[in-house]
Amino acid sequence: MRIIAGKYKNTVLEAPLGDKTRPTKDMVKEALFSSLGFFNGNENFLDLFGGSGAVGLEALSRGVKSVCINDLSKSAYLTIKRNAMKFDGDIRITNYDYVSFLNYNDVVFDYIFIDPPYKFDEFEKLFSLIADKKCLNDDGIIIFETAKETVLDEKYGDFILYKEKRYGITRLNYFKRCI
Secondary structure, three states: EEEOOOOOOOEEEEOOOOOOOOOOOHHHHHHHHHHOOOOOOOOOOEOOOOOOOHHHHHHHHHHEEEEEEEEOOHHHHHHHHHHHHHOOOOOEEEEEOOOOOHHHOOEEEEEEEEOOOOOOOOOOHHHHHHHHHHHHOEEEEEEEEEEEEOOOOEEEOOEEEEEEEEEEOOEEEEEEOOO
16 A cells, blocks of 8 residues: 555555445556546544545545544554554544544534444444535535445535546545535
8 A cells, every 4th residue: 555646656555454434546546536627735634534544645645735544443543643654634533433433522624524434324423524614614525435335425514425436446535515
């Protein structure tokens, strides 16, 4: 696993031990960041279920201002910390369940990347917390990675699905506020 573009291109990353995390494949990361376009250096990026931290660190390599990577697993958290040592920049790494993180977070993000375990089913609760805690700016984008079989609703509260793409066994779902 590696960073595929930007300032830290080809930096090798380690994955947490075991089979509880599944790293986002390079093809999916490339598609994700190509769809988001270029960053202007003022964006705050959240990788909420970080795993190895690869997606958040990819965002940092591509020029976001700051990245926060969270994972509940202690093994993943320690892996993210080791991977982040290879980077300079504004990186915050936390070890909370998503509810606690969103309840106590004080940063407004421009992008929130969500790649929970494939058995995750608390979609409504997650979107409600993001809205209630004002974690996403008005123009912000939520990118939700799921198994290709998982079909998300087209609307969760104030958020609408505006694009979805499938890559092998993975589906990327893009949400924005319906203002």
